[in-house]
Amino acid sequence: xxxxxxxxxxxxxxxxxxxxxxxxxxxxxxxxxxxxxxxxxxxxxxxxxxxxxxxxxxxxxxxxxxxxxxxxxxxxxxxxxxxxxxxxxxxxxxxxxxxxxxxxxxxxxxxxxxxxxxxxxxxxxxxxxxxxxxxxxxxxxxxxxxxxxxxxxxxxxxxxxxxxxxxxxxxxxxxxxxxxxxxxxxxxxxxxxxxxxxxxxxxxxxxxxxxxxxxxxxxxxxxxxxxxxxxxxxxxxxxxxxxxxxxxxxxxxxxxxxxxxxxxxxxxxxxxxxxxxxxxxxxxxxxxxxxxxxxxxxxxxxxxxxxxxxxxxxxxxxxxx
Ligand SMILES: [Zn+2]
Numbered sequence: 001x002x003x004x005x006x007x008x009x010x011x012x013x014x015x016x017x018x019x020x021x022x023x024x025x026x027x028x029x030x031x032x033x034x035x036x037x038x039x040x041x042x043x044x045x046x047x048x049x050x051x052x053x054x055x056x057x058x059x060x061x062x063x064x065x066x067x068x069x070x071x072x073x074x075x076x077x078x079x080x081x082x083x084x085x086x087x088x089x090x091x092x093x094x095x096x097x098x099x100x101x102x103x104x105x106x107x108x109x110x111x112x113x114x115x116x117x118x119x120x121x122x123x124x125x126x127x128x129x130x131x132x133x134x135x136x137x138x139x140x141x142x143x144x145x146x147x148x149x150x151x152x153x154x155x156x157x158x159x160x161x162x163x164x165x166x167x168x169x170x171x172x173x174x175x176x177x178x179x180x181x182x183x184x185x186x187x188x189x190x191x192x193x194x195x196x197x198x199x200x201x202x203x204x205x206x207x208x209x210x211x212x213x214x215x216x217x218x219x220x221x222x223x224x225x226x227x228x229x230x231x232x233x234x235x236x237x238x239x240x241x242x243x244x245x246x247x248x249x250x251x252x253x254x255x256x257x258x259x260x261x262x263x264x265x266x267x268x269x270x271x272x273x274x275x276x277x278x279x280x281x282x283x284x285x286x287x288x289x290x291x292x293x294x295x296x297x298x299x300x301x302x303x304x305x306x307x308x309x310x311x312x313x314x315x316x317x318x319x320x321x
Pocket of ligand 1: 138142293
């Protein structure tokens with residue numbers, strides 16, 4: 001990883017070049033000139049919060065390390081520049097490769113060892129493909145969001161769509177194997193989950209959905225989508241005759257851990273902790289958004305592992321209902 005100090009091929013220099021006039025009103029022409037400057041010099045400058053355009057000013061507690069108006073080739077080059085987006089980009093890019101590797105391993109090793117059928121290949125791969133898609137969308141947003149306001153808005157929409165797809169990647173294998181022996185309920189719940197996910201994706205087509213005005217509503221919709229899993233879980237416990245059933249005792253704690261991880265992730269996302277306590281201290285490492293990214297990867301891994309265990313359980317224990 002290159003840093004501002006040791007990089008040779010990419011010049012990184014802090015520049016004080018205010019984009020704001022005295023009353024902090026954004027001046028339209030400045031970023032255009034700045035963009036030409038960046039393109040000509042082929043260097044990546046990092047900026048202070050006070051110098052960045054409004055579309056990048058989402059977190060006032062992150063003070064340094066902003067990339068601004070980079071052309072796409074420099075956005076890609078900035079993968080190797082230590083900015084306040086570096087960990088956000090790499091955490092989910094590495095996450096993508098982890099889920100890709102797990103998918104290939106399952107196809108080549110795990111499912112053949114379990115004597116799985118075609119549906120097992122499809123369901124397990126579907127879950128991991130959803131996670132990969134979510135990781136790539138997030139990487140794209142954090143990598144290319146600095147290009148322009150339009151690019152930022154477009155990629156934010158893609159990133160939010162990725163979250164919906166990631167959530168469905170958690171649901172489908174879990175519901176499929178949990179309701180493996182109750183095919184009617186399995187199909188009903190899978191249909192409901194798909195409809196809910198398509199609804200959230202449809203909402204994201206509206207431009208307002210990614211605006212600041214819709215922030216609370218966005219959070220509410222994604223939280224509701226994740227929380228909906230409580231209904232099939234409760235129904236599943238009932239269909240298995242309560243908490244005394246072995247399968248319930250094995251898998252309900254896993255569902256509980258998943259929801260705890262989800263709540264931790266959401267708490268980081270909303271609270272902007274820890275940077276709100278010491279603005280500027282967590283610009284590069286340890287900010288709330290980076291923590292959110294890591295917890296999301298852990299939650300997906302947990303979800304995948306639980307799906308894999310319930311698949312194994314279903315192969316060993318045949319249906320008795
Ligand atoms: Zn993110």
